[in-house]
Amino acid sequence: MPHPTRAAGLSGRRAQAQRNDSAILDAARTVFLHDPKAPVAAVASRAGVGISALYRRYGGKDDLLRRVCHDGLRRYIAEAETALAEEDGWRAFTSFLRRIVDADVHSLTVHLAGSFAPTAEMRADAARAFELAALLTRRAHESGRLRADFSSADIVLVLEGCAAVRFPDPERTRLLRRRYLALQIAGLDTARAVESESASEKLPGPPATEEELDLRWRR
Known part of the structure; x- marks a missing residue:
């Protein structure tokens, strides 16, 4: 049986990852509707996440647009x-x-x-x-x-x-x-x-x- 603290920590990380993903998608929709040629860095900035966090979820701009x-x-x-x-x-x-x-x-x-x-x-x-x-x-x-x-x-x-x-x-x-x-x-x-x-x-x-x-x- 996993340690309660560790299990809670994993749950917390998953919840944060979910929040980051939602923030990235909301930001991508707003940014690309305003300017389809905008770079993914603009999406990360609006979402309030690091560019590395964005690239861990999406391979690039095309992946983000597709999603x-x-x-x-x-x-x-x-x-x-x-x-x-x-x-x-x-x-x-x-x-x-x-x-x-x-x-x-x-x-x-x-x-x-x-x-x-x-x-x-x-x-x-x-x-x-x-x-x-x-x-x-x-x-x-x-x-x-x-x-x-x-x-x-x-x-x-x-x-x-x-x-x-x-x-x-x-x-x-x-x-x-x-x-x-x-x-x-x-x-x-x-x-x-x-x-x-x-x-x-x-x-x-x-x-x-x-x-x-x-x-x-x-x-």
């Missing part, structure tokens, strides 16, 4: 799976969009796409994300509320458009993103647009293809 973006992708998948538990297809679709905008997942895509090489695991998760988005879109169409020419690929660029809204005040940013998402959702809702021209007017051009969206992540 930050993969965490965002996993959050997207988790939110989509949660939304799909909702019985009403339209409510599932709109609640998913709102939660993803609040989570600010797509700021990573806007700023970091193409800045590193994704792993096979990331590509598998990206494929899963596309599948879930397609399922949410199909259920929203089946509800009769989502305009017929909306594609699941449109979700990506709608969310990126909201992520592009950015002001110095985080709370103002959050509220404005919600405002413009609400405007977009209103435009997609056939129940609100039955008597308007937009209900029957075709959208200009086809939606982005999966290949076009994926191409942005290639160097």
